[in-house]
Amino acid sequence: MLARLLDAFAATEVSAHCDLPCGVYDPAQARIEAQSVKAIIEKYAASDDPAFKERAIVIKEERSDLVKHHLWVLWTDYFKPPHFEKYPQLHSLFNEATKLAGASGAKGSVDPAVVEQLLGKIDEIAKIFWETKQA
Amino acid sequence: MLARLLDAFAATEVSAHCDLPCGVYDPAQARIEAQSVKAIIEKYAASDDPAFKERAIVIKEERSDLVKHHLWVLWTDYFKPPHFEKYPQLHSLFNEATKLAGASGAKGSVDPAVVEQLLGKIDEIAKIFWETKQA
Amino acid sequence: MLARLLDAFAATEVSAHCDLPCGVYDPAQARIEAQSVKAIIEKYAASDDPAFKERAIVIKEERSDLVKHHLWVLWTDYFKPPHFEKYPQLHSLFNEATKLAGASGAKGSVDPAVVEQLLGKIDEIAKIFWETKQA
Amino acid sequence: MLARLLDAFAATEVSAHCDLPCGVYDPAQARIEAQSVKAIIEKYAASDDPAFKERAIVIKEERSDLVKHHLWVLWTDYFKPPHFEKYPQLHSLFNEATKLAGASGAKGSVDPAVVEQLLGKIDEIAKIFWETKQA
Amino acid sequence: MLARLLDAFAATEVSAHCDLPCGVYDPAQARIEAQSVKAIIEKYAASDDPAFKERAIVIKEERSDLVKHHLWVLWTDYFKPPHFEKYPQLHSLFNEATKLAGASGAKGSVDPAVVEQLLGKIDEIAKIFWETKQA
Amino acid sequence: MLARLLDAFAATEVSAHCDLPCGVYDPAQARIEAQSVKAIIEKYAASDDPAFKERAIVIKEERSDLVKHHLWVLWTDYFKPPHFEKYPQLHSLFNEATKLAGASGAKGSVDPAVVEQLLGKIDEIAKIFWETKQA
Numbered sequence: 001m002l003a004r005l006l007d008a009f010a011a012t013e014v015s016a017h018c019d020l021p022c023g024v025y026d027p028a029q030a031r032i033e034a035q036s037v038k039a040i041i042e043k044y045a046a047s048d049d050p051a052f053k054e055r056a057i058v059i060k061e062e063r064s065d066l067v068k069h070h071l072w073v074l075w076t077d078y079f080k081p082p083h084f085e086k087y088p089q090l091h092s093l094f095n096e097a098t099k100l101a102g103a104s105g106a107k108g109s110v111d112p113a114v115v116e117q118l119l120g121k122i123d124e125i126a127k128i129f130w131e132t133k134q135a
Numbered sequence: 136m137l138a139r140l141l142d143a144f145a146a147t148e149v150s151a152h153c154d155l156p157c158g159v160y161d162p163a164q165a166r167i168e169a170q171s172v173k174a175i176i177e178k179y180a181a182s183d184d185p186a187f188k189e190r191a192i193v194i195k196e197e198r199s200d201l202v203k204h205h206l207w208v209l210w211t212d213y214f215k216p217p218h219f220e221k222y223p224q225l226h227s228l229f230n231e232a233t234k235l236a237g238a239s240g241a242k243g244s245v246d247p248a249v250v251e252q253l254l255g256k257i258d259e260i261a262k263i264f265w266e267t268k269q270a
Numbered sequence: 271m272l273a274r275l276l277d278a279f280a281a282t283e284v285s286a287h288c289d290l291p292c293g294v295y296d297p298a299q300a301r302i303e304a305q306s307v308k309a310i311i312e313k314y315a316a317s318d319d320p321a322f323k324e325r326a327i328v329i330k331e332e333r334s335d336l337v338k339h340h341l342w343v344l345w346t347d348y349f350k351p352p353h354f355e356k357y358p359q360l361h362s363l364f365n366e367a368t369k370l371a372g373a374s375g376a377k378g379s380v381d382p383a384v385v386e387q388l389l390g391k392i393d394e395i396a397k398i399f400w401e402t403k404q405a
Numbered sequence: 406m407l408a409r410l411l412d413a414f415a416a417t418e419v420s421a422h423c424d425l426p427c428g429v430y431d432p433a434q435a436r437i438e439a440q441s442v443k444a445i446i447e448k449y450a451a452s453d454d455p456a457f458k459e460r461a462i463v464i465k466e467e468r469s470d471l472v473k474h475h476l477w478v479l480w481t482d483y484f485k486p487p488h489f490e491k492y493p494q495l496h497s498l499f500n501e502a503t504k505l506a507g508a509s510g511a512k513g514s515v516d517p518a519v520v521e522q523l524l525g526k527i528d529e530i531a532k533i534f535w536e537t538k539q540a
Numbered sequence: 541m542l543a544r545l546l547d548a549f550a551a552t553e554v555s556a557h558c559d560l561p562c563g564v565y566d567p568a569q570a571r572i573e574a575q576s577v578k579a580i581i582e583k584y585a586a587s588d589d590p591a592f593k594e595r596a597i598v599i600k601e602e603r604s605d606l607v608k609h610h611l612w613v614l615w616t617d618y619f620k621p622p623h624f625e626k627y628p629q630l631h632s633l634f635n636e637a638t639k640l641a642g643a644s645g646a647k648g649s650v651d652p653a654v655v656e657q658l659l660g661k662i663d664e665i666a667k668i669f670w671e672t673k674q675a
Numbered sequence: 676m677l678a679r680l681l682d683a684f685a686a687t688e689v690s691a692h693c694d695l696p697c698g699v700y701d702p703a704q705a706r707i708e709a710q711s712v713k714a715i716i717e718k719y720a721a722s723d724d725p726a727f728k729e730r731a732i733v734i735k736e737e738r739s740d741l742v743k744h745h746l747w748v749l750w751t752d753y754f755k756p757p758h759f760e761k762y763p764q765l766h767s768l769f770n771e772a773t774k775l776a777g778a779s780g781a782k783g784s785v786d787p788a789v790v791e792q793l794l795g796k797i798d799e800i801a802k803i804f805w806e807t808k809q810a
Contacts, residue, residue: 024441032431044321051719051785054732057324072207076233084230091226095219098211110321159306167296179456186584186650189597192459245456314726327729342612346638354635361631365624368616380726449591462594477747481773489770496766500759503751515591566707 025078027126030070034101034122036063038115045110057109067101067118074125079132087128097121160213162261165205169236169257171198173250180245192244202236202253209260214267222263232256295348297396300340304371304392306333308385315380327379337371337388344395349402357398367391430483432531435475439506439527441468443520450515465515472506472523479530484537492533502526565618567666570610574641574662576603578655585650600650607641607658614665619672627668637661700753702801705745709776709797711738713790720785735785742776742793749800754807762803772796 037060044056075094084090100118103109172195179191210229219225235253238244307330314326345364354360370388373379442465449461480499489495505523508514577600584596615634624630640658643649712735719731750769759765775793778784 024437024444026433026437028431028433029437032434050728051732053320054324054729055736055784057321058328058733058736061325061328068207068211072203072211072233076203076207076230077237079230084227091230092219095211095214095226098207102212109319109325159302159309161298161302163296163298164302167299185593186597188455189459189594190601190649192456193463193598193601196460196463244460323725324729327726328733331730331733338612338616342608342616342638346608346612346635347642349635354632361635362624365616365619365631368612372617379724379730458590459594462591463598466595466598473747473751477743477751477773481743481747481770482777484770489767496770497759500751500754500766503747507752514595566703568701568703569707572701572704 025074025129027070027074027122027129030067030074030097031119031122031126033063033066033070034115034118037067037101038112038119041110041112041115045112060109064101067122068098071098071101071122071125074129078129083128083132090125090128093121093124093128097125160209160264162205162209162257162264165202165209165232166254166257166261168198168201168205169250169253172202172236173247173254176245176247176250180247195244199236202257203233206233206236206257206260209264213264218263218267225260225263228256228260228263232260295344295399297340297344297392297399300337300344300367301389301392301396303333303336303340304385304388307337307371308382308389311380311382311385315382330380334371337392338368341368341371341392341395344399348399353398353402356402360395360398363391363395363398367395430479430534432475432479432527432534435472435479435502436524436527436531438468438471438475439520439523442472442506443517443524446515446517446520450517462514469506472527473503476503476506476527476530479534483534488533488537495530495533498526498530498533502530565614565669567610567614567662567669570607570614570637571659571662571666573603573606573610574655574658577607577641578652578659581650581652581655585652604641607662608638611638611641611662611665614669618669623668623672626672630665630668633661633665633668637665700749700804702745702749702797702804705742705749705772706794706797706801708738708741708745709790709793712742712776713787713794716785716787716790720787739776742797743773746773746776746797746800749804753804758803758807765800765803768796768799768803772800 040056040060040063044053044060047053047056071094075090079090087093097118100114100121103111103114103118175191175195175198179188179195182188182191206229210226214225222228232253235249235256238249238253310326310330310333314323314330317323317326341364345361349360367388370384370391373384373388445461445465445468449458449465452458452461476499480496484495502523505519505526508519508523580596580600580603584593584600587593587596611634615631619630637658640654640661643654643658715731715735715738719728719735722728722731746769750766754765772793775789775796778789778793
């Protein structure tokens with residue numbers, strides 16, 4: 001179920017119809033950072049060293065910001081009006097995903113369930129992304 | 136027609152119903168940067184000093200990125216599902232505004248008309264924003 | 271012959287008909303971030319979730335840095351020698367405000383009184399700023 | 406007793422069943438940015454709009470910095486002494502790749518051949534990276 | 541022997557034996573970046589490759605921003621009210637130096653004379669800085 | 676025939692009469708940040724104010740990142756193949772130093788011994804650096 005990053009590159013790059021500068025946008029960027037957030041949350045939960053836990057929060061915050069940033073760039077720079085027409089859920093999907101990336105309720109910030117939801121949204125976005133690339 | 140920044144703060148802060156941490160979100164942030172882009176474009180057009188023009192492009196790029204960033208933050212962090220229901224155009228408005236902020240077609244990048252359109256979109260967003268704050 | 275890139279905005283904007291706060295420089299930028307710091311401190315105090323409190327500290331640090339940055343830009347880029355002559359307290363005002371923005375004594379870092387002082391200094395700066403724009 | 410925050414991801418992910426590219430470290434990050442540099446160089450060459458070309462240079466500079474950053478992180482944070490023993494060319498490979506990412510000789514800065522070399526080095530690094538993940 | 545993080549600089553640094561540059565604050569940081577600006581200007585002047593010249597402008601802009609940043613930090617974080625009393629020119633010195641760092645008049649932006657003035661101001665600041673460290 | 680933008684500084688600075696630390700590359704940049712990390716660790720240990728300690732962690736993280744960045748730049752941009760031939764330990768030295776800068780084991784993250792080791796590595800690098808400048 002995980003995106004095969006290098007494979008995906010190959011797939012796009014060897015595509016007979018891909019003579020454009022492609023591969024610059026890639027949902028893998030957001031996914032890598034979201035996986036990092038997930039792993040940080042696990043390490044946070046497993047630790048009882050206050051300094052380590054505090055560092056984990058600092059770094060998780062940066063990684064979450066990167067998830068948001070990569071998603072925003074896809075939403076604004078890659079997707080075009082025809083995509084939003086064909087996939088009417090796309091706006092909400094990005095809005096929900098970026099909200100999850102920034103989720104910070106009392107429970108949300110270190111709750112593994114939240115980052116799993118985020119990964120799910122990113123996978124939905126990635127699925128649409130690769131469909132539009134094949135189109 | 137311009138947002139009255141300080142007045143707007145006062146307006147929200149003294150609002151009897153404002154018991155939330157308000158004033159942190161403000162479309163003025165995006166507008167200030169977009170005005171900066173506009174002024175840079177004017178200076179760019181008026182100059183024939185290559186080094187000055189190149190600096191203008193560098194700085195304009197940064198300012199445009201800030202416009203996008205401030206808009207993305209509003210879209211993801213301030214606006215909530217009920218807002219998107221009440222203002223169905225809101226997703227498109229933000230998507231178009233951020234696309235304009237990053238507009239970089241051969242003509243677009245230093246075309247005053249593009250930044251005027253951007254300012255118009257930001258004003259539409261600001262109008263909705265302040266309506267939601269009054270609600 | 272070219273005026274400074276950003277400063278010249280004033281010249282552009284202070285056309286005879288422009289008596290509105292429409293410049294690219296605007297103390298509102300610093301104030302928005304300082305209000306954000308204030309709201310974060312309130313949320314920090316109200317929470318007893320360690321992860322939330324740690325995130326609050328991370329984000330507050332960023333926002334405080336932005337307050338400092340916006341104030342420094344005003345001080346260096348907007349204000350000119352005649353302003354400093356007319357308002358001899360201006361240097362100290364900026365120095366004290368940026369020191370407050372970075373205040374980090376044991377009590378200072380999450381003390382609402384510190385951020386209130388900061389907001390007061392920013393308002394003093396804003397008052398002078400708008401006087402110079404009217405001049 | 407705690408493993409290093411990010412490095413420990415490898416340990417987590419290299420469970421017996423994890424033979425997919427699912428780590429937080431991933432040479433794809435550097436590759437995506439390098440492909441972006443390549444695409445920018447092509448667009449730069451194809452354009453004769455000075456403002457567009459200048460923007461291309463600004464953005465290419467940022468992307469090149471990201472290539473360097475992602476490679477540096479891999480070299481410092483992912484690879485360990487045993488890797489450097491097993492792959493004695495690894496230090497030079499990273500040093501050459503990051504030098505290429507920053508390459509700016511007379512021809513280099515917009516020379517497609519330089520970015521092709523860079524992509525080749527990244528692919529060599531990626532090959533070693535995935536070998537170490539399988540190990 | 542090392543400076544006490546935020547507050548206690550004064551306390552530690554006034555040690556009679558500390559005549560080395562061992563503090564966390566060091567005007568060398570600003571000077572290194574200013575020298576970089578100077579060298580970039582020289583390379584810019586010596587080149588007639590448009591892409592190289594454009595990259596030089598991009599990088600010079602970043603370096604100038606760093607000069608400003610390092611100076612602002614010194615002014616706000618290191619220097620204290622007693623310093624400003626003893627050296628009444630200190631506020632102006634920093635204001636002029638940061639203005640020079642951002643100088644971008646028609647000739648200024650790539651004018652070696654401007655960066656020489658900047659280096660001179662930084663040296664004046666450094667002289668005062670080291671005097672206060674000896675005190 | 677243009678030399679690389681930044682590398683060429685070396686050429687400029689390695690004039691026969693330049694025996695001062697006046698180059699654009701300067702290991703002092705990494706050392707200043709590492710000293711900052713050390714001082715932060717001391718303050719962290721001396722404090723029992725949770726908010727202060729959390730801020731210390733945030734700022735230490737940034738400073739450590741800067742140490743890594745300055746070292747990476749030296750390794751990639753300043754040092755050349757002949758240097759690596761003459762000083763075969765140089766690759767490992769940088770790799771170990773940057774690993775130490777990011778060290779975050781249970782004890783490492785606020786352990787004064789780790790930062791002392793880091794300072795030692797930076798001093799070894801600096802020694803080699805200045806030897807190459809004299810050469």
